[in-house]
Amino acid sequence: MPQIEEASYAKYKHLVSERVLTGETMLLNMGPQHPSTHGVLRLVVELDGETVVNAIPEIGYLHTGIEKNMESKTFLKAEVMTDRLDYLNTVGNNLAYCMAVEKLVDLDVPPRAQVIRVIMTELQRIASHLVFLGPFGLDLAAMSMFLYCFREREYIMDILELCSGQRMMTTYFRPGGVWRDVPEEFEAAVRDFLKIFPKRVDEYEALLTKNPIFLDRLVGIGMLDAKTAISYGVTGPMLRASGVDWDLRKARPYMGYEEYEFNVPTRTTGDTFSRYIVRIEEFRESMKIVEQGLKKLKELAGQPTLSANRRFVPPPRAEIGVSMEALIHHFKYWTEGFPAPKNSVYSAVESPRGELGVYMEGDGGPKPHRVHMRTPSFCNLSVINEMVRGHLVADLVAILASVDIVLGDIDR
């Protein structure tokens, strides 16, 4: 049996302080199998007693090679892999990817499809923040929160299943629109959720935000100032908690976000509590957006949900039976794919964790020459050492949870 690798000084010499050598401080291996590392993250923690001197994240335990794999797949088949990146934000990954493809081949998205995309991504944002909040509570040993959050997440999973037939790996958005229109029951299902959820958020707040122990664990812990955050490329709720009002939905609107009315919650302190409360407020803002989206959806009833540019979208099912050309196009579309011009594009969306960007390079063929994801978890995690220094192990767990990492997002 191979010896399990100990957290040794030799490997981390340049990252930890010299006090490790004399035995003054201790190197502790936290993960990859650890209940609070949210997947398979490994932290090499230098401890002075229980005070954290350094925490070095070591990633790569969930490396999937998705980026490389995409190069050997057509644009449509590569999209299926984007679901697996950030598995809590599957629809959002689809959106970022589809937007990049649309930018590359210059494809339009009909307004109804845009509204559906916005509703779905906002629902997914709520679901993702629920999966932040549940384990966040769990890491602070408020274990009931975990189950309450997953109870509400089921509503959203059901809505996703209703639309796409899948709970998680939906691939619902396609270049040029969405796979198909939302079913009739969609609006009622979303309205049900919108009716229940505000009360549930108040319940969470009653359980956590008003709990003195909870406040004691969070307030003033893991401070991150705006300057450090920007220099590390931190985005999303973490950046907004540090006082930078930067949300791509407002700053670089896409999918018609400029037509929606919503606030971008910010805090100025940049501690763990503000990262938590920013997300709680985003629940409410996302609900506002979904509400407005439903109204728009009603106005746009009956309009197409897929672009009319047949070069890049498959023909409708009804045509295949009667039109030879449609049948040939359908066959060619799904086997060969569509060619993309020799160009490179970058498009970014605001994922629940921050800026999710897709850099895509076409080479004239039906497959991307290179796809690179600028994932928010990666940048957000890199700043952890700055935040945990001088805090206790218990705080390290809370801070790590407040970063809200998804390992699939980090190890592409």
Place this chain on the structure above:
Amino acid sequence: MITDWTLWLEWFIKALVIIFALLIGFAYLTYYERRALARMQTRIGPNRAGPYGLLQPIADAIKLIFKEELSPAKAYKFVFFLSPILTLLPSIVIGAVIPWGATVHWFGRDINLYLADINVAVLFFAAIASVSVYGIVLAGWSSNSKYAMLGAMRSTAQMISYEVALGISLTPVILLANSMSMREIVEAQRSMWFVVYQPLGALIFWIATLAEVNRAPFDMPEAEQELTAGYHAEYSGMKFALFFMAEYQKMIIVSAILAVFFFGGYLGPGEAQYPILGPVYMFAKIMILLFVMIWVRATWPRIRYDRLMSFGWKILLPASLATVFLTAVGILMFDVAKNALWMWFIPVSSMLVFAICVIGVYQALRRLTYERV
């Protein structure tokens, strides 16, 4: 006519009954906790093994017995084996002094529903209860694991900070009962439960016992999310089960002690005529107190261990000293002035102290929160 050997037999049977009651109580406490927690968390809980999942604890026990016993390569084997035993034994030993009822008349003889009525039972409890922390510290040290060591360190720090308050919060009870025997403490509560006279003392005792038995929100030595399992991270199989047993038996024991000291022990309506009702009342009170522990676990986050230390030293200790002082003043004035109103001075003044503590903590936290947010 009581002969010597029948007395021995009686003791032997009573000891066996207490040990088995604790063992079975432990098993079904895990079931009780899992079901109650599940209900609070919109789950169902164990329901597969037997009707309503009632055989689940037995299935768990069988699993643990047949599991492989692992010990880390560089563990100090002797201490590693010894420490689970050292942790478990005190919790059973304390069971000896808990009065489960008064005296019943069976088989033509008087049978006391307690094993021993020693006149220093309160001290006995305080002494034995603190022994079990040695088991935890030794377990953490001997497993040669960093996580276990951190758990052991935390448990030491924790024990120092709550044990003083725990001991002092017992003093009002002794003052009120004018005795250290558990049975006399219970009998002294025939007119009024001590929790009415000394609510703050009961609260401090309860908080300290939560720390004593490593229950949420003071479960730092075994913090699942931080130290993976703390001091028993390296234990498996039956040795792990012994730690588990110790924790749950201690839960039962401290609930029983809390019931005895503050909630009238085995007293209840009709108990004077039918002493056999005593154990029933005791059981009901223990169940309710255990439920509160489970409820706390489902609701509250874990407190940080440096905060527990400052909480123990800065709030619990002064508050418990205040309860001792106020109780003593009340009893003294009652003796001098012969006015029953002085007895009510104790709860009123201790509630005032409690209010001051709560307001102080609340204000400090509010300042902390709103200044930053």
